[in-house]
Amino acid sequence: MTAPAGEERTVRAFLGLGSNLGDRMAHLRRAVDQLRASSAMSVTAVSPVYETEPMGGPAGSGPYLNLVVELAVPPGVDPYALLEECRRLEASAGRVRAVRWGPRTLDVDVLWVDGIAVDDPELTVPHPRWRERRFVLVPLGDLAPDLVDADAIAAAGGAVVPVGRL
Secondary structure, eight states, X not given: OOOOXXXXXXXXXXXXXXXXXXXXXXXXXXXXXXXXXXXSOEEEEEOOEEEEOOOSSSTTOOOEEEEEEXXXXXXXXXXXXXXXXXXXXXXXXXXXXXXXXXXXXOEEEEEEETTOOEESSSOEESOTTGGGBHHHHHHHHHHOTTTOOHHHHHHSBSOEEEEEOO
């Protein structure tokens, strides 16, 4: 990607956001607003919001609202800095990590960063299960159709229902 003279070159990064506790839409809106206020990255697009049934986790968990945010970040961005931003957003929403895949006020995952691959116990980019989850593929496909195809969406688990935009 070549930037015009005087403009800084960037690459795409995608974060997946979900909430199934409390005022789900407010949690998502606040997280996106916090990302927009960040000086380290620029929000370039936000997908529509979709409602989905939980995958995994304890029985009786409520449905999620999910969306994907596209960021413009410097090439070679430290993916662990993105992970820290995800954790900061979750903490700001009062997320408590009591049960793996349990209900949460906010879940934020690094899904994809152009040109970056990481595979360690703390962080995996691209996200290890992004191609298996319709609640990721549909909103990601809204923003980055070059990354998602119809066959992948058809093969992925879970149903998604559009509920609007932030």
